[in-house]
Amino acid sequence: MPILLHLYKQRQTHTIPPLSFSHALHSLRHTNPHCSLTYLYDTLSTRFGCLRAGVGSPVLGTHLTRQVFGISTNEYVYERVQWRQSMQIYLLHIYFGSLENLTWNQKKAVLGSFFFYPKHFNITSLHLKMVLSGVKAVFFDLDNTLIDTAGASKKAIQEVINVLRYKHHYSKEDAIATCDHFQTKLLQESCDPASQMSIDELRVLHWEEAIQETRNTEPNRSLATECYSLWKSTRLDHMTLGEATRDLLTNLRKATRLLLLTNGERQVQREKIEACACQPYFDAIVVGGEHEEEKPALSIFQHCCSILGVRPEDCIMVGDNLDTDILGGLNAGLKATVWINKNMSMVKSPSPVPHYTIPSVLDLPAVLTSIDHKDSECRHSLND
Known part of the structure; x- marks a missing residue:
């Protein structure tokens, strides 16, 4: 009751x-x-x-x-x-x-x-600023931190498998193999800024090669374009900012400055940002693909601090990737790094070692209230 x-x-x-x-x-x-x-x-x-x-x-x-x-x-x-x-x-x-x-x-x-x-509650920014007096800015990663990119990609791949099987009469094995080939190419993707090929053209080519490798057929640009269009649109449709996450960002912004720092090709990341409609929640948005260096490079963290007019020691980095978000934040001398580890029990000794580890970005408030009262050299888990 x-x-x-x-x-x-x-x-x-x-x-x-x-x-x-x-x-x-x-x-x-x-x-x-x-x-x-x-x-x-x-x-x-x-x-x-x-x-x-x-x-x-x-x-x-x-x-x-x-x-x-x-x-x-x-x-x-x-x-x-x-x-x-x-x-x-x-x-x-x-x-x-x-x-x-x-x-x-x-x-x-x-x-x-x-x-x-x-x-x-009608919470004024003054109340939160009193609580978060030592944090001047929070940097957020995008993919698999604020939005479920992995989950959206999985749903998109399943849609392509269904189309290949039921429209183009692929066997289940061939449909899955085609998608596996595409995802391998996607992971190995390297965008040359000097190339005349757009990211869309490059990924259509990934699908075309994946189809050829699976079925040993002549290039099928039409089918490759269909697969890419379906994969892309489905993935973007499922890249949403949850209500709880929006509330979190809204309340945090009453207390401190927020910056979105995401790695990736410019067009790809900007499309994700537009799809999840997260622009209003941030004071600034920095896309790695628009700069000479991405996370974990020191230069991009310095650029973020410069945009907001803050010092590294007054900022924290929140992200799911140890090699980019956490390493970059540590090297930049940020006040704290917060690792989003959805599989809390599976990684016993992460490297590099984040200051804090939480299973979801929604657990961030509990961390923020302790940052000013813990030695910055200590490392913590929400489950400690």
């Missing part, structure tokens, strides 16, 4: 006193205007039994909750003790204008609440 519903029923049966948490706060402050935050904390903990003990469920006063969050008390649904605790602590500090005095564990609870319940 949601905690609020439980509270409502208790209040109706008069099993809890009518004095609300915020009323107690106002009352204590009025009767003892020079009392310390510690005194208030301890007194309210005793009164409501859950600021420190982690039990009980105080009612937050309608006036204060509406004033701070823009919503009424009955819109709250408290599902976790940590959520209740963090909101009470937060209200104390909002009331006294001293959010910066929170311990890092309390900041972690508060910030985590912001991101897990983004639609319920």
Whole structure:
């Protein structure tokens, strides 16, 4: 049963006193205007039994909750003790204008609440800036960090297999083999800036060669073009920025500057950026293929810092690739590197070693709140 519903029923049966948490706060402050935050904390903990003990469920006063969050008390649904605790602590500090005095564990609870319940609160940039005071910019990778490129590619390949089998009467084995040949060529792809061939023409050629290698036939440009068009359009259709990821970026941008740093050929990456519509969430977008060097080169990280007007030691890099995102961030002297490792249990000793390891970009808030309070030389996992 949601905690609020439980509270409502208790209040109706008069099993809890009518004095609300915020009323107690106002009352204590009025009767003892020079009392310390510690005194208030301890007194309210005793009164409501859950600021420190982690039990009980105080009612937050309608006036204060509406004033701070823009919503009424009955819109709250408290599902976790940590959520209740963090909101009470937060209200104390909002009331006294001293959010910066929170311990890092309390900041972690508060910030985590912001991101897990983004639609319920009107969070000002000031609140988050107090929490993330030491991080001036966050650099994000795109592929398999913010969007599921691998998953989109898998779906695109399956569509091509189906067309080859059911429209062009390939056997299942030949259809799969053709797609495997194409993906091998894609992994080995090298774009020569001096070449007159466009990326689209190059990838049509990949499909043409893959078809020839599988069936030992004459070049079939028409079929190769069909396969490429289907693969490309299907893949782009599935490159979406999830709602939770959009909320994460929206809230983060209230506190710090965001930059998208992605490797890859200019046209390919720009099409992905347009497909997932991520431009509005970033202060700047840097595509490696538009520069002389890509990640992990030091020059491109220096360029990113220059664009935002920040120092490397004030930035963090978030990405899924150890050899580009993490190595590049380490070599550039960034404040921290965060590795997105979806298979947390499969890599015991990653190299290079990131500062932090998390299974999803959605776990980033928990990391951000601890960065200012950990030695930058330490390496951490969300599961530590």
